[in-house]
Amino acid sequence: MNHCCWLRLFLLLLGLMVAGPVAPLWGQLPPLPEAERVSGAVVLVADARTGKLLGGVRADQAFQRTYFPGSIFKIAIALAWMQRGGFNSQTEFTCTGHDTVAGTPVRCWLGTGHGKVRFVPAFAGSCNLYFQHIAAGISHPELLRAAKQLGMIGPCNFPGEPIGAPAVPHINVQNLLGESFTVSPAQMLRLALTLATRGRLAIAPFQLSGPRYRPLYQGLRQCVQKGTGKGAWHSAFTVSGKTGTVYRDGTRSRTAGWFVGFAPSDRPRYAVVVLNPNGTGSDAAGIAGAVFGRLM
Template structure:
């Protein structure tokens, strides 16, 4: 009995301890449930809601770019693209094979899709090809029953209406790179959207923030795996602003067509406002190819082309200005008082300085020539003598006044400043002293002197407008805090050059085209358009040896293309009431009068024709 009683008491104690333990655990469970469901209820309600509702960004439409007359240059075009959803496809490679029989698919596209599918969740669509034509999209839709998991998506892509004619100015858009993301430092979440594109070159890059716009958003319900169930709310973004350029696309296209496949450039400026009406470089490239993505073969072809289609020659091509620089030398001499207009210099075809002989382009010489005659006939010996009397420092000072030697302030990257040498420059750069012979060579725009076509057009505009400091203008708006604002009006200041000196130089430019012995007599405008003033230039790209001179210098057309002289021509018109300046440079084109002048003449004719057909604006607008 005693043993049975002890055993019963032991079981009772164990049961009591077990019950107490169970009761304690139950109390802890109740307490934890109370904490989670009452104390922390609001926190977990928010977390649950955020897990169920996602906010996703909506890219805004990119702002259009238009010319001075409102003609669209860059627009957003409907973009059909084909996507695949992995979870709905049994054999992805077989499906891509079927798709390739309907629309062209490269091996690169196939490999890219296979890689992307492996990185993403099975229900996330993966792009296969963009920019499908309507016919390609329709063929896929017709065969949809044989292509499970293949979808057609509609969006927008950037399109450049005038392709190569605007390539160097417009630039292009392309996908956001890792460098772009690092530079943004999370400032704009739009950059992280798959497929979002930003400006990479030209005005697309410089005005990217304003053209990009502000993102919208949508609230969508998703399941635990992240699949979108339904859209709950949408807020559209702010479209990008419209950017207006100063260019006339009709003139731009004409200039590009006139240059053809020459390695050349042309700039047209309004001499009063500085507005650039045309600025083209040839050959060029199709910016739409960059938007869709270049193949490796296309990229290699652009890089290997000896005529450098990727280089914006109008702003980045640096050339010896040749005889187009003689107006600057003449102004420097006149303002310094070292020559008088009626004084003449004897040109026997060469000039001797020490043991060196400096030749004129005309071997038999020009005889006695005055300033105006020397400009009209482009006498090198006259300008050797004038440069020697004036000195390189005075020449450099005058060149800088007319926009040479520093990069023009224009809203593009890669603008080069050319080079106007001085004694200090040579000492600092080459560690050598200046020689007087180098002054003579600079006097005819050779040697170290370099200028871009844009600078030559600017120089000509300042000559034509009476010596006022206009600067090149490419857009009618500027960026202010990420938004587009009207360009402020500025009053051009004087360059401090006397009207008398300017009139003498302009008289010489008039004689170039209309004088009996002018070097560009064939470039005169049709009579109804008035008269034009200009200056030819031929810049050597190699030194002519003594042996070549004794044997008779080989003609440009008999030399390999890369050894031929550059051809240049600058002009303005009408002569009595100047309005437009034109500069043309043809790389390795030969003579300025034979090659560059006819191009500039045709471009000027088209400029004046378009001007007469356009509605007239108040004179005040021209001098903005």
């Protein structure tokens, strides 16, 4: 080997020593045409066993795009209720489509109301009134703690994450259903991984297993089986998840939709997040269903 070749080898090794090995941000996935043809849609996929980022659609916007979490925040409300004590999945409220909670007028997305409803069907059907009643009895620090545990607030510890701690939001009674702070697709993916691994892949690992949290996972499964997320349903395997629909751009006419979920429900292999900036949570669930179909 001549001196020129030795010099090139030396410089290459020196560069590796200084910079370290370069790990790609995203792995390889099959094409996801159902998501690619939806204008502006962002899809992120992770291995639910290891937490490794596998790829997605418009994954370069994982940290850049932020929207209100909307009804995804009901997961945090449920967790806070279960952790504070006094949780009872048989707690019942009557949803007539509108009510006043803690002095604030509240409307359910289902104008005719859900009728008498308990926790699991209220979660699966995303009943606003049910969760407003529950959240009104939970303190701001408790809600904030649950949202942080799930990864919805704060850093999500993925490669490429911008430096700097996000501001801690104030969750007020008027915005208990996810319209007081914004989240990125990457934060939603951390939420999906936290749920899929029963807390093992949370930023600060904690236990989400056992009888206390069983109703939450029943709600996640029923949301896809017969609730707002049924667009993600598959006959060959079970999917668990939650939808969210939020108003965007300060208007009450344009919406964005979220879906956060994992599959198979019992032994998750994939965690998936879909953001549809021009649709609803049900639309996002439909995209997620197509993505799970490609993956499985």
